[in-house]
Amino acid sequence: MSGSRTRIIFYTVAAAISLAGLADATYLTVMYLSGETAVCGGSASCFQVLGSAYSRIGRIPVAALGALAYFGAFSFATFAAFGYTRVRMFFALIVCAMFATTLWLLYVQAFLLHAFCRYCLFSAAVTFLLAGIAVAVPPSHQTMDS
Amino acid sequence: MKRYLPFIIVVVVASVTLAIGTVLYRAKRPAVLTIPKSALVPGSGAADSMHIRGPASAPLTLEEFGDFQCPPCGKLSDPINQLEREYRPQLRVIFRHFPLPIHAHAREAALASEAAGLQGRFWEMHDLLYREQSVWSEAGDVGPLFNSYAGILGLNVDRFKKDMESEQVEEHVASDQKHGAALGVRNTPTVFLNDRALAPTSLNPTGLRAAIDAAMKTPPHT
Numbered sequence: 367m368s369g370s371r372t373r374i375i376f377y378t379v380a381a382a383i384s385l386a387g388l389a390d391a392t393y394l395t396v397m398y399l400s401g402e403t404a405v406c407g408g409s410a411s412c413f414q415v416l417g418s419a420y421s422r423i424g425r426i427p428v429a430a431l432g433a434l435a436y437f438g439a440f441s442f443a444t445f446a447a448f449g450y451t452r453v454r455m456f457f458a459l460i461v462c463a464m465f466a467t468t469l470w471l472l473y474v475q476a477f478l479l480h481a482f483c484r485y486c487l488f489s490a491a492v493t494f495l496l497a498g499i500a501v502a503v504p505p506s507h508q509t510m511d512s
Numbered sequence: 513m514k515r516y517l518p519f520i521i522v523v524v525v526a527s528v529t530l531a532i533g534t535v536l537y538r539a540k541r542p543a544v545l546t547i548p549k550s551a552l553v554p555g556s557g558a559a560d561s562m563h564i565r566g567p568a569s570a571p572l573t574l575e576e577f578g579d580f581q582c583p584p585c586g587k588l589s590d591p592i593n594q595l596e597r598e599y600r601p602q603l604r605v606i607f608r609h610f611p612l613p614i615h616a617h618a619r620e621a622a623l624a625s626e627a628a629g630l631q632g633r634f635w636e637m638h639d640l641l642y643r644e645q646s647v648w649s650e651a652g653d654v655g656p657l658f659n660s661y662a663g664i665l666g667l668n669v670d671r672f673k674k675d676m677e678s679e680q681v682e683e684h685v686a687s688d689q690k691h692g693a694a695l696g697v698r699n700t701p702t703v704f705l706n707d708r709a710l711a712p713t714s715l716n717p718t719g720l721r722a723a724i725d726a727a728m729k730t731p732p733h734t
Contacts, residue, residue, distance in 0.1 A: 385525070392533050400540040401712025405699040406582030406612060410649070413583045437529070441522045448518040 394429035545709035566604030580621035
């Protein structure tokens with residue numbers, strides 16, 4: 367299989383995985399905005415995490431930033447799959463930032479809140495997969511936009 | 513065409529995400545619950561079975577539907593007590609049971625508070641249950657713990673045990689729950705200020721205070 371074809375597959379898979387993350391983050395954002403995380407309708411650990419001070423930056427829910435990041439990753443992966451070479455660097459950068467943020471959020475859940483939220487763990491798994499793809503994707507030679 | 517396809521895909525995904533998010537938000541957005549005038553607790557001569565903190569004739573009523581095992585309710589308990597003290601004699605607080613089925617011991621805790629109430633110590637048990645929530649919530653069998661709480665509060669423990677299994681306390685809890693369900697309560701805490709439910713986003717010390725201040729500026733219902 368040629369490197370170009372492998373890259374297309376990698377970026378297509380990355381785009382599909384990003385969509386899963388986007389769905390998860392959108393759901394969490396809606397939960398936050400509708401006030402569902404402030405009341406007791408879910409598990410105790412869900413409230414502990416999603417109702418904590420770490421779940422927002424100012425008045426902006428972290429989940430909304432996550433949704434934007436996943437949308438960015440999806441967009442870059444899609445363009446990269448279609449041969450737009452320059453965006454590959456943006457894809458790698460955004461995944462790198464998401465990976466670092468995920469590590470911080472896992473630390474917060476494990477050591478500061480002592481509670482895990484399953485939606486957040488799903489998001490972490492998605493980001494780790496994206497990071498794996500970003501590392502594994504073969505280097506490019508052909509370009510559409512150069 | 514292939515050159516523009518990624519733009520189309522990205523725009524379509526953005527539009528679909530926004531549309532789904534909007535639909536989901538509308539579905540999840542809590543309805544504005546109100547208590548009909550006929551169901552409002554009277555200002556004076558309120559029913560003896562009601563758990564009221566503060567003067568019966570207070571112009572403002574904060575009515576909470578709570579679950580002793582619900583973490584947000586536990587977090588809200590102290591701020592509500594504090595507000596009741598600060599705004600006395602303008603504010604009275606009513607507690608209603610709404611134990612959620614997802615909490616294994618919530619119902620038993622509600623029964624324990626009612627049993628304590630039969631010996632005149634409802635609010636003391638209410639505060640103790642919330643304070644010790646993280647302890648008994650994790651316990652397999654909460655009976656011995658609740659009995660020890662009854663002992664700490666100076667209750668007659670034998671009577672407390674008997675009362676916990678009585679129909680009277682069962683009926684009180686069931687009646688509160690039925691009342692809440694009739695008003696449209698689904699989650700806890702659900703807090704009404706006078707006849708209107710507060711938004712979940714207001715269920716924090718700052719939000720509650722702002723709501724009470726705003727209610728004090730509006731003329732009382734006739």
